[in-house]
Structure formats: structure tokens, C-alpha cells
Amino acid sequence: MYIKYKRPVAITQWASVVGKKESCGPLSGKFDEECADDYFGQTTWEKAETELQTRCIGHLLHKKGIDRKDVEFITGGDLCNQITSTAYTMRAVGAPFMGLYNACSTMAEGMIAAACMVDGGYASNAVALASSHFCTAERQFRTPLDYGGKRTPTAQWTVTGCGCVMFERFGKGPFITAAQLGRVVDLGVKDANNMGAAMAPAATETLKRFLYASGTECRDYDAIYTGDLGRVGSELFFQLLQNEKINIENHTDCGCVIFDKSQNVQSGASGCGCGASVLAADILPRFESGDYRNILFIATGALMSPATTMQGESIPCIAHLVNIKNKEEAHKK
Amino acid sequence: MNYLWAFTVGGAICVAGQLLIDLTKLTPARILVIFVVSGVVLSAVGIWDKVVDFAGAGATVPIIGFGHTLAKGVEEAVAQDGFTGIFTGGLTACSCGVCASLIAGFIAAVFTRSKSQS
Amino acid sequence: MRTNKKQYDRMVKNTSPRSRVLRNCVWAFLVGGSFCLTGEVLINAYRAAAFTLGDARLLASVTLVAISAVLTAVGWYGRLAKRAGAGTLVPITGFANAVVSPAIEFRSEGLITGVACKMFIIAGPVIVYGTLSSVVYGVILFVKGRYGL
Known part of the structure; x- marks a missing residue:
């Protein structure tokens, strides 16, 4: 579904917090807070998130201010079962809350929803949030941490x-001026240890539909970011787009920028918090700097x-x- | 000399496991089950006894050795107690390792907490 | 989409990097072999302390389990396993790690509903299928002995 907001919705503030390993990566220093304790001073991983x-x-x-x-x-989610991390956060925040789960695409999903609320005139401000925690995800989706x-x-x-x-x-x-709400795509990948490969077709499908609906091409954009395809997924994304006769040269994957190769992360990073923290720490500030x-x-x-x-x-x-556009581009007729 | 054999045979069994991980789609849990069941079978047909004789810990420390212990246990118990030995033999023989792991797990759980990785 | 499942399966296979089998095997051999060597040293030590061969083997296993539990509790076993692969999985130390790590992990869900319920979540299949195959073997032995087949 192609959404063209009636009027551009302003992104007026953003913030990001990351854990220890992220703070040792290439984006170190760009986050609002880099905590060396992955427990964040709490007693369980769920409380930490x-x-x-x-x-x-x-x-x-x-x-x-x-x-x-x-x-x-406020809307958002995380990777825990029943998105409990977010629910417990909202218990303290106390704002009207819409919980979302679309795995690692939650940040973009939340942004679309929050911008709709503002654009529709239902709220004068709206917040979108997404997080992931290595330890809550690992114990839920894979094995105990010490295994x-x-x-x-x-x-x-x-x-x-x-x-x-x-x-x-x-x-x-x-x-934020326009959006494309994705459809569920499944090209038959079963390996839960190769999520980039599983997700690349969905990214291809959404980008293709957006370009068609908006009448634009990849080269019209300064950069095209994907959330967490990783190195394998990015390569497959490129190949799939070629099959669709779409040429992409300005692609960056958040999962490939938050860690460097020496950090022993195999194909790259993943998680709702990957795209969300890179967006807030690296992508949005580049609008301010004019990049x-x-x-x-x-x-x-x-x-x-x-x-x-x-x-x-x-x-x-x-x-x-x-x-996402700067002021000049957003108000261009 | 038996140290060398323990090292080599034990290492070789682990290499077999590594090849199963890298070259097949088998998950570690399945590989361990395959190993323990083959331990019982290899002992039942009399092969593993011979391996244990010359490789010692190289044959008993890998999880195949766990299967070997189970098979030996059931052999003894059936010979001694007959029918009930079918039920008691395996678990009795492996009770030492399982119980030690259980105690270790409990103590570790009480005194430590899970750690993040990097 | 112009790419179908069959084509995509081929693309994924061609693009996904393969495991570095040789390097993994060398690590597995060295680490796995070292655990077994330690076991052999322990067996001989217990025998020197006048235990029977059977008891020495059992005690060696218990000692290896204890070593693995300590390494797991301080977080070193997982770190070693990242390189050693099957070298840390296949020896009895891997079994102990599979019991100790969920026990630690699920401590946050309580001593009974967490630690005790989840302790054998990974190692359980080894006990279940090991015991089942020993029972099958026991039945065969029993029938053979009783009816002289």
C-alpha cells in the first residue's frame, strides 16, 4: 500500500541507546548513550531491555524538552514474546500506546503509523520506537547465552x-513524505540462521512497488537503507533487484554498518534495534549536516x-x- | 603411548562431528543423538570395546562413550537381574555423569547469572 | 516477483558463504583431543590412587563435568566453542555445558519453574534416545538369553 502523506510530517527529535558491543563498533560516539553493562543495571535481560x-x-x-x-x-515494539519489553516501558511512560510486532521491520512500521496519526490530525505529536536486545533474543530464538x-x-x-x-x-x-506498507513475502527459505536471505525478497517487493507507485528510480535518492539484511541478504537483494531490472548503486544496510568485520558478527547485525538505532544515530543527523x-x-x-x-x-x-526528505525536497511541488 | 591414542581418537571423533555440522543440515542436538545411539549400537556389536581398549578416554569421553556406558550397563544388568535389567541397566550406568551434570547445573545456577557475549 | 522459489533457492546457495571446513576440523580435533587427553590423564591419576578402572573412568567423567561447569559459569566454554565447534560439543564436557547453561540462563524464571524445568532442555534428547536404545539392546539380550536365539 502506497501512502502519500497529505502534508509532510516533521521528524522533530530522535534518540538512540545501545549496548557494549555496538559502542565498540564504527558508529561509536554517535548514539545518545552507550552503556557498557548489557544488564543496564537490572537483574534480568527482559528488565534490561x-x-x-x-x-x-x-x-x-x-x-x-x-x-x-x-x-x-506512542507506538513501537521489540522481539520478546508478546512484546513485553515495550509494554513494561509503556507502563511507566503512560502515554496512549499502540503495540506493534513485525519483527525487525517494526521501526518503519511504527513510523508509518505515527506519521499517519499526526497527518490525520489525531495527535499533535507521536513517537515511534523499536528495540532489540541480544540476550533476550538469543534466549528466546536460539540457545542459552552460556551454551x-x-x-x-x-x-x-x-x-x-x-x-x-x-x-x-x-x-x-x-x-516523512511517503511510505510503502509491505506485504508478506516468502520465497521458501527455512534456515533461521540465514535471515538476510529470507528477508531480501520482501525488501525487493516493497522497493519495487514503491518505485512504481511514486514514479521514481533508485538514483533519485541520496541513499537507500535497508534495516538488517546483512552481507548475505544485501547481496541477494541486489541480485533480486537485477532480476526485476532495477539498478541500485546507493544501497547501504544498517546491519553492515553498526559492526565492523573484526567484531566477529558473521553476516552482520539484525534486530529491531539495528535499523532503529542506526536511523537515529547516523541517518537522521545527516539531514542536519546537509549530507x-x-x-x-x-x-x-x-x-x-x-x-x-x-x-x-x-x-x-x-x-x-x-x-524521508529535507525541508526543501519535502515541500517541492 | 595411550595418551597419544586418546588424543588422536578423541580428536577424530570430534572431527566427524564437525563434518556433520558443516556438510549436512543436521543440528547439533540431532548429531548428539546420532552419536549416543551409535555408541549403543557399536558397543552391542562389540566394536567399541576394542576402541576403548586402545584409545581409553579417547573413546569414553566423547558422547559415543555415553552410549557405550549405557550398553555395558544394560548388558550387566540383564545378565544379573534378567527382565528388570532391561529397565535398570542403562540409566543406572549413566547415572553418575547425569547426576554430576545435574548437581553442577544447580550449583552454577545458584551462584552465577547469565552473561552477555561479545 | 520475477524470481521463483526454485531460482531463489539456487541464488541463496550460491551467495551464502560456506563454513571453513578445514579450519573448523583442525580446531575440533585439537580441542576435542585435548579434552580426551585430559580424561586419560585423570583416569591414570585415579588409578594411581588405587581406584578400579571402572571407578577411575566414572571419576574422570565427573571431574570433566566439573571442569566444564566452571568454564561455563565463568563464560569461557561458550567462547571456546565459538571456535572449537564439535570439539566442545562432542566430549562429555559438551553434555555438561548443555545442562549447566540452561540452568544458569533460566535462573531468572525461578529455581523450580526455571532452573529445574529447563535444565535438560538441550541435553534431554541424549538421555531419552540413549536410554531408549539401551532398552532395545536390553530386550534383544534378554530374548537371546532366555530363548537362546
Whole structure:
């Protein structure tokens, strides 16, 4: 579904918090907070992820200079069962909350929803948030943390991180002007250790439909970001687009920029927090510095569970896309 | 000399496991089940006794050795107790390793907490 | 989409990097072999302390389990396993790691509903199928002995 917002919706503030491994990566220093303790001072990993989100929202509100009571609408999610990390965060925030789960595509999904609320006039401000925590994801989707296992070369490392953005009717930008709500795509990949390969077709499908609906080409954008395809997924994304006769030269994957190769992360990074924290720490600030005028952010999600994996099902995937522009581009007729 | 054989045979069994991981789609859990069941079978047909004789710990420490222990246990128990030995033999023989792991697990759980990785 | 499942399966196979089999096998051999060598040393040590061969083997296993539990508890076993693969999986130390790691992990869900319920979540299949195959073997032995087949 192609969404063209009636008026550009301003992204007026953003924040990101990450864990230890992320703080040792190439984006070190760009996040609002880099915590050396993956427990974030808590006693369980689930509480840690809630604390991670709470701190991230705290940074957002502090930078924006408003109180949590002033937030009119907030949406978001995480990778825990029943998105409990987010629910517990919202218990303390107290703002009207819409919980979302679309695995690692949650950030773009939340941005689309939050921008709709503002564009429709239902809220004067809206926040979208997404997080993931390596330890909650690992114990839920894979094995206990202390279990000795070798990761396959296609495996991806779940980011411990959270990103959130605030939308308002007016602001100096950047702006979200259009979006593409993805469809579930499944090209039969069953290997839960090769999620990039599973998700690449969904990203291809969403990008193709968006380009068609908006009448644009890849080269019209300064950059096209995907959320967490990793190195294997990015290569497949490129090949799939070639099969569709779409040429892409300005693609970057958030899963390939948050860690460097020496950090032993195989195919790259993954998780809702990957795209969300890179967006808030690296992509949006580049609008302020003038590097970017017009970009696409495509977050991809693999919608399986440990049960469906054990039942031998293939992995259904989804990708949501948002188009972010600077003030000049956004108001161009 | 038996140290060398323990090292070589034990290492070779692990290499067999590694090849199963790398070259097939078998998950580690399945590979361990295959190994323990083959341990019982190889002992039943009398092969593993010979391997244990010259490789010692090289044949008993890998999980195949766990199968070997089960098979030896059931052999003894059936010879001694007859019918009930079918039920008691295996678990009795492997109880030492399982119980030690259980105790270790409990103690570790009480005194440590799970750690993040990097 | 112009790419169908069959074509995509081929693309995924061609694009996904393969495991570095030789390097993995060398690691598995060295680490796995070392655990077995340690076992042999322990067996001889216990025998020197006047235990029977059977008891020495059992005690060696218990000692290896204890070593693995300590390595797991301080987080070194997992780190070693990242390189050693089957070298840490196949020896009895891997079995102990498979019991100890969920016990630690699920401590947050309580001593009974967490630790105790989840302790054998990974190692359980080894006990189940090992015991089942020993029972099958026991039945064969029993029938053979009783009816002289």
C-alpha cells in the first residue's frame, strides 16, 4: 500500500541507546548513550531491555524538552514474546500506546503509523520506537547465552539497541513524505540462521512497488537503507533487484554498518534495534549536516517463531518503507 | 603411548562431528543423538570395546562413550537381574555423569547469572 | 516477483558463504583431543590412587563435568566453542555445558519453574534416545538369553 502523506510530517527529535558491543563498533560516539553493562543495571535481560527503552525515551524527551505526559501517541515494539519489553516501558511512560510486532521491520512500521496519526490530525505529536536486545533474543530464538555453539557464516548478530523518533505537524525537518506498507513475502527459505536471505525478497517487493507507485528510480535518492539484511541478504537483494531490472548503486544496510568485520558478527547485525538505532544515530543527523536530502529507509522483518522453525515451516517476511526528505525536497511541488 | 591414542581418537571423533555440522543440515542436538545411539549400537556389536581398549578416554569421553556406558550397563544388568535389567541397566550406568551434570547445573545456577557475549 | 522459489533457492546457495571446513576440523580435533587427553590423564591419576578402572573412568567423567561447569559459569566454554565447534560439543564436557547453561540462563524464571524445568532442555534428547536404545539392546539380550536365539 502506497501512502502519500497529505502534508509532510516533521521528524522533530530522535534518540538512540545501545549496548557494549555496538559502542565498540564504527558508529561509536554517535548514539545518545552507550552503556557498557548489557544488564543496564537490572537483574534480568527482559528488565534490561525495558530499561534500554526507558532510557531512550528519556533522552528523546530531554532533547525535546517536554514531559512524558505531553506525549499524545506512542507506538513501537521489540522481539520478546508478546512484546513485553515495550509494554513494561509503556507502563511507566503512560502515554496512549499502540503495540506493534513485525519483527525487525517494526521501526518503519511504527513510523508509518505515527506519521499517519499526526497527518490525520489525531495527535499533535507521536513517537515511534523499536528495540532489540541480544540476550533476550538469543534466549528466546536460539540457545542459552552460556551454551557453546558455533555460529554459521550466514548468522546475524542481534543488536542491543533502541531507537525512537518523534513526529509533529510542524518542524524544520527532516520530513516523512511517503511510505510503502509491505506485504508478506516468502520465497521458501527455512534456515533461521540465514535471515538476510529470507528477508531480501520482501525488501525487493516493497522497493519495487514503491518505485512504481511514486514514479521514481533508485538514483533519485541520496541513499537507500535497508534495516538488517546483512552481507548475505544485501547481496541477494541486489541480485533480486537485477532480476526485476532495477539498478541500485546507493544501497547501504544498517546491519553492515553498526559492526565492523573484526567484531566477529558473521553476516552482520539484525534486530529491531539495528535499523532503529542506526536511523537515529547516523541517518537522521545527516539531514542536519546537509549530507542527505532524500532517502529511503526499508526495514525488513522475519516473521517466524521458534515453534514454526521447529515445525519445518519456511520464513514469511515483510518490509516497510519510509521516504524521508529535507525541508526543501519535502515541500517541492 | 595411550595418551597419544586418546588424543588422536578423541580428536577424530570430534572431527566427524564437525563434518556433520558443516556438510549436512543436521543440528547439533540431532548429531548428539546420532552419536549416543551409535555408541549403543557399536558397543552391542562389540566394536567399541576394542576402541576403548586402545584409545581409553579417547573413546569414553566423547558422547559415543555415553552410549557405550549405557550398553555395558544394560548388558550387566540383564545378565544379573534378567527382565528388570532391561529397565535398570542403562540409566543406572549413566547415572553418575547425569547426576554430576545435574548437581553442577544447580550449583552454577545458584551462584552465577547469565552473561552477555561479545 | 520475477524470481521463483526454485531460482531463489539456487541464488541463496550460491551467495551464502560456506563454513571453513578445514579450519573448523583442525580446531575440533585439537580441542576435542585435548579434552580426551585430559580424561586419560585423570583416569591414570585415579588409578594411581588405587581406584578400579571402572571407578577411575566414572571419576574422570565427573571431574570433566566439573571442569566444564566452571568454564561455563565463568563464560569461557561458550567462547571456546565459538571456535572449537564439535570439539566442545562432542566430549562429555559438551553434555555438561548443555545442562549447566540452561540452568544458569533460566535462573531468572525461578529455581523450580526455571532452573529445574529447563535444565535438560538441550541435553534431554541424549538421555531419552540413549536410554531408549539401551532398552532395545536390553530386550534383544534378554530374548537371546532366555530363548537362546
